[in-house]
Amino acid sequence: MPASAPLHARITGIGTYVPSRILTNEQLSQLVDTNDEWIVQRTGIHERRIATEHEYTSDLCIAAVDNLLARYPGALDGVELVIASTHTPDLSSTPVACLVQAHFGLSAAGAYDVNATCAGFTYALHQASALAAAGVHRKILVVSGDTLSKITDYTDRSTCILFGDGAGAVVVERDEAQPAFLAHHIGADGRGAAHVYRTGLAQQLHGLPLAGGGKLVQNGREVYRFAVSTVPQGVERLLAKSELTIGDVDWFIPHSANLRMIDSICEKLALPLGKALTSMEYYGNTSAASIPLALDLGVQDGRVKPGDLLLLYGFGGGLTHAGLLVRWG
Template identity: 55%
Template structure:
């Protein structure tokens, strides 16, 4: 476990953009593919539909469209980005990295580019790294993208997993802000890993066993939903308590809670355990399903577009997923550029 009060932070989020594919896959559509129904899916997950990429539409394409959305909405540029992070579990290629494809598209001439693999915690990990890099003075402008095309690794004959996953992308800029010395935007971070849980959520590549346990040799995602649920409802409330304690606040002081949108039942359980009302929780589970590293930026952008997240709000982000890994970040929200 790593905990950090980020009083030395000198950065803030200055712009955001998102994108989801146009094609919708509803619960009724899935009922034509596997033995399921809207009446079975909604009570168990809260999901009604998800977005699915086209056959020749890959993670890099979603990243590019999310960044373009950011550029269309804000008076900024990515030409001077000096660190580019793509947080994804579904890269276009093993190599080159998806971040390199984004760099090439936008013609960013002088940037360090890399992919970050931390599953559904990826976007929070990316923000934490960006804050550290910018606050230390090593970089001044970081582009972080959380993006997935999970539909390409979903087994649509397995009704326990195919109902959950969708595709999407979200991008933010994190930039140097010296005024943060008096009023930091990044307040606290917590994160950790339990690698013994890797057998419960994985996609095989070259290895066929993990921690001495033989894996299903499949090109598709494999998940033990019961174990993922158990990990989330035990880990996230503890992490929320750690963050609020570090920041010297109570859970009731959190204006907006944005957990990873894995399953509405998980979110409801976490809210009950933390005391954060569901009404102050932002998620995209109903319309987009589980988009892994994209769920948090999609929900964050939804809160901004709807005018719910305002200047000075305390915003708590929390991601968790395969590894098992988790990461939580507490922000003092500042108006975007």
């Protein structure tokens, strides 16, 4: 496989937000037949953050951008496009990106949403880096957020223990001197769409009836199989494109779905689990927000340093998956 040329684009700022309300494993045990030990052993999750009744995905995304601006003043100056990744928009007909654009007065910027569920951040980042590198838009705001608590069935212990709410935001700019996006790999397997879904207008898929009544439905076993086989294969393709090895990677930042799943992926990649950055332990599975949340935890505590090579890999409903090799800073 020939090496791919790095894209002339760079991440120049990051911000994140999680709601203040905490839902612990102990509190969940009051709702369904479960306990802290059972949840931690199977998922690695201790607690998750939950949006208030009147707090929606756009509110979380706006708060993440506020955090970005507090750390990188002027980060929104000259933004030409807003891309939001979410599958829990406030309104089905209004992009979250438009609500973010309006809030920050980015009247000269276009705005649209991407729905690739838990792979949403890597899908949106892939688009943003390509557009910036091509010079189509020199500065792009990417926001990723979900309020999964609003679509979670809290009588189903197989799913309600997993999900939380959060948001992340990054600015992507064209950079001709130091290209930071080294390689990408993107894919999907629509045959597995019935393994993770939420009903909408259709009440059947591939001729079979759907359940859930508007709540999230997941076949955890099939999603696990998909992730532990597809992600390592995608990573190998990424490394081949960039002519790098897994040893060159400083930090692996996968979608924070389940710690056991990530452990299995790392084992297949011969990558120490200690080189994986995750966010599910105290935020839960936050879907599109999980990768930026994990990245920002590493940035804020000093583990992620300028020049570090990051391997980002999202995977989720659809079934979608996408990975990026990115040089930080």
